[in-house]
Every structure is written in structure tokens, then in C-alpha cells.
Amino acid sequence: MVAFTALFMVLLDDAVVEWAPYYKAEYLKTHPTAQPTAFEWYNIQLAALTMEGFAAAAVMLVFTFIGLYVGSMLKKPTKA
Secondary structure, three states: OHHHHHHHHHHHHHHHOOHHHHHHHHHHHHOOOOOOOHHHHHHHHHHHHHHHHHHHHHHHHHHHHHHHHHHHHHOOOOOO
16 A cells, blocks of 8 residues: 555656646746746756655655554454
């Protein structure tokens, strides 16, 4: 389940959506007078994609620990 979540959130998400226009529009909405160079756009987009990757990793860790907790509660140990 965690591997599927990782595949969906990171690989498939980045492959399906063209992020450059979205990040550019969002950045210009928050900074209307900015005129970044091509190198600065590259760094802005790289930072945004890195943020998305860290968020995906955090969600995967949460799902992992939830799964471990639920899995440990499914079968109670028998008393010997």
C-alpha cells in the first residue's frame, strides 16, 4: 500500500501534470511585480517540486506508521 501511494503521489503526479505553468502563475499571483530570469524560474520550480516530494514522503511515513499500528492490533497475542 505504501509503495502504491509513493508511486501515485510522486511519479504519476509529476508525469501527468505540467507543473511549470502552474508554479509560474502561482508565483506571479503572490509576487505581481517580480520578473525572474530563466535560472530563477528553474530554482523556483525546483524548490516547489522538492516541497512536494517532502510532503509525499511525510504522508507515506504517516501511512506506514498507521499501517504498522493497525497491523499490530489485528491479532492479539495469546497467553501461554
